Structure formats: structure tokens, C-alpha cells
Amino acid sequence: MSLESVYIKILRDGVSIPERATSGSAGYDIKANIDEPITLLCGERKLIPTGFAIRIPNCDYAIKLLPRSGLGHKNGLVLGNLVGLIDSDYSNEIMVSLWNSGTEPFTIKPDYSIAQMVFVPVEHPEFIQVEEFVLPTERTGGFGSTTK
Numbered sequence: 001m002s003l004e005s006v007y008i009k010i011l012r013d014g015v016s017i018p019e020r021a022t023s024g025s026a027g028y029d030i031k032a033n034i035d036e037p038i039t040l041l042c043g044e045r046k047l048i049p050t051g052f053a054i055r056i057p058n059c060d061y062a063i064k065l066l067p068r069s070g071l072g073h074k075n076g077l078v079l080g081n082l083v084g085l086i087d088s089d090y091s092n093e094i095m096v097s098l099w100n101s102g103t104e105p106f107t108i109k110p111d112y113s114i115a116q117m118v119f120v121p122v123e124h125p126e127f128i129q130v131e132e133f134v135l136p137t138e139r140t141g142g143f144g145s146t147t148k
Contacts, residue, residue, distance in 0.1 A: 003056070003058055003061045003119055006054055006055065006056050006057065006119075007054065007057065008052055008053070008054050009052060009053040009054075009055070009091075010051065010052055011051050011052055011053060011093055012033060012051040014033070014051070014110075014111075015033050015050070015051035015052050016031045016033075016111060017052070018030050018031075018052075018117060026118050027066060027116030027117060027118045028116060028117050028118075029113045029115075029116055030050055030065070030094070030096060030113065030114060030115045030116060030117055031050070031111050031112060031113050031114065032048050032049070032050070032096075032108050032110060032111065032112050032114050033049050033050050033051030033052075033110075033111075034048065034049065034108070034110050035110065036110070037107050037108060037109045037110070038107070038108045039105050039106070039107045039108075040077070040098060040099075040100035040105065040106050040107075040108065041100065042100055042102060042103060042104065042105065043099075043100065043101070044099070044100050045080040045097060045098065045099040045100075046097075046098055047080075047095045047096070047097055048095065048096045048097075048098050048108060048114055049093060049095055050093065050094045050095065050096060051093070052093065052094060053091055053092055053093050053094060054086065054091075054094060055088075055091045056086075056088040056119075057088075058088065059088045059089070059122075059124075060088075060121060060122055060123075060124070061088055061119055061121055061122060062085060062086060062087055062088055062119075062120055062122045063084075063086035063094075063117045063118070063119055063120070064083055064084065064085060064086075064117065064118045064120050065079060065083065065084030065085070065086065065094075065096060065115050065116070065117050066079070066083060066084075066115065066116050066117070066118060067079050067082075067115060067116075068113060068114070068115060068116060071114075075100075075102050075104070075106050076100060076102020076103065076104075076106070077098060077099070077100055077101075077102065077106050077114075078098075078099055078101055079096065079097055079098065079099065079115060080097030080098060080099040081097050084096070084097065084115075086117070088122075096114050096115045098114060098115075
């Protein structure tokens with residue numbers, strides 16, 4: 001089943017509906033819906049409002065919020081939780097947790113592109129409890145056990 005449409009609720013005047021920059025873009029640009037510039041000092045995190053809420057009508061999909069690669073690489077501006085996850089049944093305002101991991105303060109201006117959102121399919125498997133795994137693997141450890 002595909003996701004052909006989602007519902008968007010505009011919460012304040014002047015909100016930019018997310019758009020893809022090109023037809024090949026996977027993510028939709030999300031902009032800051034703020035009245036005045038916000039400066040993030042080095043190491044600081046803040047929740048930035050977007051001014052919209054989204055409702056996904058299909059529980060087999062979710063939204064991943066991702067940092068903008070240029071902002072992260074050039075300025076150290078990434079998501080405070082590294083990747084945000086918006087469930088299909090979440091219907092409040094989408095807020096973006098931004099973290100300045102860079103070496104200089106960074107100012108976010110109104111309507112500035114701060115993140116991107118990607119719609120992703122979600123699986124809901126059934127858990128089957130077992131005493132032992134039937135199919136063994138070659139792997140015996142974790143946390144670096146496969147590096148040589």
C-alpha cells in the first residue's frame with residue numbers, strides 16, 4: 001500500500017508548507033516558523049516550531065526528521081535527537097530539536113530551512129518468544145567484534 005496523501009494543518013499565519021527542492025529530492029524542506037531570529041550558542045539545543053501539524057492516514061508509514069546536510073557539515077547544526085520520528089497518530093505541531101554542535105553561534109532566521117522530513121514505510125511484526133534461536137550465525141559478539 002502506498003502513501004498518496006497526508007493531511008496538513010496550518011497553525012499560524014505565514015507558515016510554509018514543506019516542499020521538495022527538486023523532483024528527485026527524497027526529503028521535504030521544513031522551515032522555522034518564528035517571529036524573530038533565534039541564536040543557538042555552541043552546544044545549545046532548542047525546539048524550533050514549524051507552524052504545522054501533519055496526520056498520516058496510514059499507520060504503515062511514519063516521518064523521519066533529518067538534519068540538512070549542508071547545515072550539519074558547514075555549521076554543525078544538527079538535530080538534538082539526531083533523527084526525529086513522527087508516528088502516524090501524532091497530530092500536534094511538528095517541532096524540530098536543533099543542536100549547535102559547531103564551534104560558532106548560529107542564528108536561525110524566520111522561514112529558514114532547518115530540517116527535512118522523509119516519509120518511510122513501517123513494519124509491525126509479531127514477536128514470537130523462543131528459548132533458543134534455531135538458526136545459528138557466525139557472529140559471537142558485539143560492539144566491535146567484527147572489526148579486524
